[in-house]
Amino acid sequence: MSATITAMSSDVRVRMAPSPTGPLHIGTARTALFNYLFARHAGGTFILRLEDTDVARSTLPYEKDILDGLHWLGITWDEGPAVAGEEARGPHAPYRQMERLPLYAAAADRLRAADRAYACYCTLEELEQERHRQEAAHLPPRYNGRCSHLTPAERAAFEAEGRPAALRFRVGEGVVGFDDMIKGRVEIDVVNLGGDFVIVRGDGTPLYHFTVVVDDAAMEISHVIRGEDHLSNTPKHILLFRALGYPEPRFGHLPLILNADRTKMSKRKSQTAVGDYIAQGFIREALVNYLALLGWSTGTEEEILSLEELAGRFDIEHIQKGGAIFDRERLEWLNGQWIRRLGSDELVERLRPFLAAEADTGHIDRVPTDDEIAAVVPLVQERLPTLGAIGDLVDFLFIDQPALDPAILVPKRWDAETTLAGLATARGTIEANGELAFDHDGLEVALRGLAEARGWKAGDLFMAIRVAVTGRTATPPLFETLVALGYRRTLERLAQAHRVLSAVGAGT
């Protein structure tokens, strides 16, 4: 018990606050990861909060995708919303903003009562026109303050018109400064904030800049670690913390993940959905490892690190200040590294859905059994850049007869005639050798002997056999492949390849 208390005794409280307006994004995942690592390293608390106040764009399927994706990555939270029958965890429930509306309403009332916020009756059209005017005059867009000092009579007139009122926060004057944990000292004059900003919509729903502050305060968030795209918004938040009488958390703004052209990573130019990477066969260990090292380093030359090891080494000091391009090649390399580190049973588990998908699309005839997958693991483990590559590596085992392209059936240094002889004699040799000697060593001795007797380079003979039985020029090692295929099917395919090749020869 005391150990638990010690472990959780840190007053570090960080949160991840995704909006369910799209599938889990790579950038969101990394921000979640950094918060998670920061919390775990410090023995603090990691909180998940759903920011679903954009009702028009938020959906339950997106919410599920985000939660599932975070789970898949192994990022677990100590406090979070109720999901799928499970109750909310943590003392500050609910953790879904649309269920916290009364809290925002109360905070809004306080600001209104203190005249730190006021009703604004401007319509969206009016605001837009004003923006266009400013733009035309080459002025920075900002709210002109029309409703900031309405007389009771004016207010009554608008109300009588039935205009909905949004709530605007008075930004006032001065310079807001803060010491960013990553960027250092940042100071921004409030005149650059664009005027008084809306914190509650005309329809009564609260806006992000407002809810984030109310919730971070209520949930006693100690460190706000988020993407750099929020750096310029931070003064708004600080102003709100102060107006509400809340202590300010520490802020840390992470550099952005970039497209190849160095713009903020976007769906348009990059693959951004974590789900897509999962579907292609990237494994959690690799994605976590890769994401952690995108913008952060241990300061050493270590680079293959598990989630636990990352948590142990994590520090804010080594976070890079500049953005980082997402490099899929490096991710693939790491993925291969981690796939090789998987235990055999584990790899079978992870491979199964990908083989099932191959069967679904008809690339293979049936879903292999776990034993069959296990048998093939030693042949493929170090050849898989992604789990999704499994199909091309073993499809020949699970289809009746692979398609044979006569063009690749003949090895580079051979002609059709030699190949026909090679296939025929190989078949004869294997058959003469018998089923009992149909194992790796037996095959190697027999086939090398055949090549030597005929004056062929063993490699050429092997290539002819390889293509004949698999339909491919790149496969796992030949003898293991033949054994996996089995005695009978090996002989059949050699015969079939011979038929295909002689048919071509006859036809030309």
Next chain:
RNA sequence: GGCCCCAUCGUCUAGAGGCCUAGGACGCCACCCUUUCAAGGUGGAGAUCAGGGGUUCGAAUCCCCUUGGGGCUACCA
């Protein structure tokens, strides 16, 4: 346009005044290993540390300017 942030090999990065004629990794190229493909091993090309001024005996590291890039500038988050 305004405000803010950033700047080391193509990419991810090490580097917190002398250890740097700048290290590692991905990718690329060669060679070795080898029945193909991978993996692994060895080696190589690749950054005058964006440019220019300072400060200092000494700067990739500190300061300033310039340039370049990015982010933000909604009744989105």
